[in-house]
Amino acid sequence: DAGVTQSPTHLIKTRGQQVTLRCSPKSGHDTVSWYQQALGQGPQFIFQYYEEEERQRGNFPDRFSGHQFPNYSSELNVNALLLGDSALYLCASSLMYEQFFGPGTRLTVL
Amino acid sequence: GNSVTQMEGPVTLSEEAFLTINCTYTATGYPSLFWYVQYPGEGLQLLLKATKADDKGSNKGFEATYRKETTSFHLEKGSVQVSDSAVYFCALSEETSYDKVIFGPGTSLSVIP
Numbered sequence: 001d002a003g004v005t006q007s008p009t010h011l012i013k014t015r016g017q018q019v020t021l022r023c024s025p026k027s028g029h030d031t032v033s034w035y036q037q038a039l040g041q042g043p044q045f046i047f048q049y050y051e052e053e054e055r056q057r058g059n060f061p062d063r064f065s066g067h068q069f070p071n072y073s074s075e076l077n078v079n080a081l082l083l084g085d086s087a088l089y090l091c092a093s094s095l096m097y098e099q100f101f102g103p104g105t106r107l108t109v110l
Numbered sequence: 111g112n113s114v115t116q117m118e119g120p121v122t123l124s125e126e127a128f129l130t131i132n133c134t135y136t137a138t139g140y141p142s143l144f145w146y147v148q149y150p151g152e153g154l155q156l157l158l159k160a161t162k163a164d165d166k167g168s169n170k171g172f173e174a175t176y177r178k179e180t181t182s183f184h185l186e187k188g189s190v191q192v193s194d195s196a197v198y199f200c201a202l203s204e205e206t207s208y209d210k211v212i213f214g215p216g217t218s219l220s221v222i223p
Contacts, residue, residue, distance in 0.1 A: 004153075031209060042114075042199050042213030043154070056210055090154065094209045101146075101154040 002027070004093050004102035012108045013081050021076040021105045025093030031055075032074040033099065034066060035090040043090055049074050081109045112137040114214035116200045122220045123190055131185040131217050133174075133200035141202040143167075143176050143183040144211070148197045157185075157198070190221045 005024045013019050025032050031050045035043035045058035049068035068074045072093075078085055086109045092099040117132040135143065145157040145167070158167030163178035172187045183200060200214040 033209060033211075035211075035213075040216075042201075042215045043211075045210050045212065048210060058210075092154075092209075092211075098156065098159070099209050099211060100156075103153040 004091055004100050006089075006091050006102040006105050008105060009103070010106045010108075012110065014110050015081055015083060017081050018077065018079045019081060019107060021078075021089050021091075021107070023074045023076070023091030023093075023102060025072050025074070025091075026100050029093035029095045029100070030072050031094045032068055032072065033092045033094070034074070034076045035092065036060070036085075037088040037090055037104070039087070046076070078107075083109050085109050112141070112202065112204055112212050114200050114202055114212055116198075116214040116217055118215075118217070119197075120218040120220060122222065125192055125221055125223050126189045127221075129185070129187040129190045129194075129219070131198055131200075131219070133183045133185065133214060135181050135183065135200070135202050137181075137202055137204060139205035140178075141204055143174070144201040144203070145172070145174055145183070145185050146199040146201055146213070148199065148216070150196070154199070190219075192221045192223055195219055195221050 033048040034046040037043040047057040052068045063079045065077045088104040090104045091102045113136045142161045144159045146154045147157045158169040160167040160176035166175045197216045199216045
């Protein structure tokens, strides 16, 4: 079992640009959640996808959007990047109640 | 809203010392409680969990007991090793919010030989 995988590992963008991050869930998992972890802080919940629909959302602006595909993989899109969007973006997958986290994508906005 | 508070770090201990990391939470209903660990350069790993009051979660020598009366879930280990050096996150999952997890700010632990 490959576990949760994320791509890319690192990414550097400039302010105003758009970025797409990708996540493949653990085999058999149908729910994907995304978190933002700023340096030195705990992860903050962005949103969760289930059955290709956004099921719940945290306190993030509409610049953050996502998608889930029929194979349960997911994308996180961030538009109009700000310096404050620099963070580690974590994807987590789950089937019932326990979440399994991927290694994250480190996004740097210059 | 629901939240998690944990003791600030960094915490530095000598090998074989006793570890306690305090965690308290604010939540309605009966959340599930977790401790996650993040080793340097790695992703988050679930360390242990407890899903109802008085449950004790344990793993790799770490323990934490779900105390509803004090809304606490303190992490303990009797004898830490250098390999335990990591950042520890206390977290909760709301009873009615599927799998959404709310994390504390994390406590950095360094164990020196």
